[in-house]
Amino acid sequence: MGARESLREAKRIVVKVGTSTLAYGPGRMNLYNIEHLVRGLVDMANEGREMILVSSGAIAAGLGRLGMTEKPDSIPEKQAIAAVGQGMLMHIYEKFFAEYGKVAAQVLLTRENSVRHNQYIHSREALCAMLAMGAIPVINENDAVTVDEIKIGDNDQLSATVATLVDADALIILSDIDGLYTANPATHPEAEIIHEVPEITPEIERLAGGAGSAMGTGGMMTKIEAAKVAMNAGVTMVIAPGARDHVLRDVLNGEEIGTLFPAKESHLRLRKSWIAFGKRIEGDLVVDRGCEKAMRQCGSSLLAAGIVSAEGEFTRGSTVRVLTKDGQEIARGVVNYGRAELMDLIGRQTKDFPEALLQEDGFREEVIHRDNMVLMV
Known part of the structure; x- marks a missing residue:
């Protein structure tokens, strides 16, 4: 139909x-x-x-x-x-x-x-x-x-x-x-x-x-x-x-x-639906092509290694948009890191995160976990 x-x-x-x-x-x-x-x-x-x-x-x-x-x-x-x-x-x-x-x-x-x-x-x-x-x-x-x-x-x-x-x-x-x-x-x-x-x-x-x-x-x-x-x-x-x-x-x-x-x-x-469309959008994360492909085809979580840049004054628990390099929105989700923290992690593999962060109680490998994300493509 x-x-x-x-x-x-x-x-x-x-x-x-x-x-x-x-x-x-x-x-x-x-x-x-x-x-x-x-x-x-x-x-x-x-x-x-x-x-x-x-x-x-x-x-x-x-x-x-x-x-x-x-x-x-x-x-x-x-x-x-x-x-x-x-x-x-x-x-x-x-x-x-x-x-x-x-x-x-x-x-x-x-x-x-x-x-x-x-x-x-x-x-x-x-x-x-x-x-x-x-x-x-x-x-x-x-x-x-x-x-x-x-x-x-x-x-x-x-x-x-x-x-x-x-x-x-x-x-x-x-x-x-x-x-x-x-x-x-x-x-x-x-x-x-x-x-x-x-x-x-x-x-x-x-x-x-x-x-x-x-x-x-x-x-x-x-x-x-x-x-x-x-x-x-x-x-x-x-x-x-x-x-x-x-x-x-x-x-x-x-x-x-x-x-x-x-x-x-x-x-x-x-x-x-509340995560994606009820909460206020506080910022944008731009991702590379590899990350875009993994999210589009596999619904993968968003990791810091695939992020190119971050805009906005968001904090941990905020909802942000995930954009491709040409500006297309591909997802919305709740971030596990505020912008200030995230700026030190962008483009880095999880194993390369600061040791203090890796040892932190409640540490999250994902910037946005797939369970807290809605694909927009």
Whole structure:
């Protein structure tokens, strides 16, 4: 069964919708699109699927309620507007969900809910309980209290985190962009949509607007980052046009809509999903070709001998990314050494480690043990 066809069997689905789909502009909500979204979610739930919505739009709704037409620059003002708008947005959702016979459950998350393992577990259990009760969770980041240090990030990243958290089968990102194109369709009329991306390569990242890109496709890089998380957590992701009629039904019927990012492996055990996608990334380790091959083909632990360089201010127990020399992420994991310690070990065989370290109680041969690592390739 192909990746598209497998969507027909998807049981638990996370749907993310952006502000551009929910609003015409600051303070002007697109009730037509919102009603069609809700109707699609309820219809899929009535079919026997479990649906979760990650929704933007709180600030757009708040601006309208406060009679403002432009989003301010200061964080306190944005937080105040989000606090007003979140209630307004939920009121709209509750009204439409009630019209179609479903209960909406508001959930506000912050990075702290995923960084701490016990909160990660509790968040998962609460969401699963809502689904068991027949409610549809409507999730947003708690913008009224979050600052950069505890933000998950954009809502594309939030949706991928939620999909990982609840062990979803599929993540559908509804956007004003139809999918990933060979170039920016706004400036390149000849651009063609890419219907399937089996692997997030450096070329795909550049195409989406990453480092070295000359033709970013407008807001696509955050979606590629979300896809990287989803695919490696065993979740199939689709970017699809949010304004299209019956878009959820068509995607889940396996039709060739938007861009599909097929899941790479079976669903991760809960602890591994937390290691890779719940904890904050504190640094990067760049490895040589031999180490890259051993990790890709054998799932080997990461040893100091294969490390070329280390970036970031991480400490023992932090989560870091493992990168190839050309910048492709191949793994994430929990390090057994802080950066200061590791700088003395890079490129060295274990037998050449300082004698004091070798005799240390709790000494670890591996920089990252395979049990504390998730491959991203």
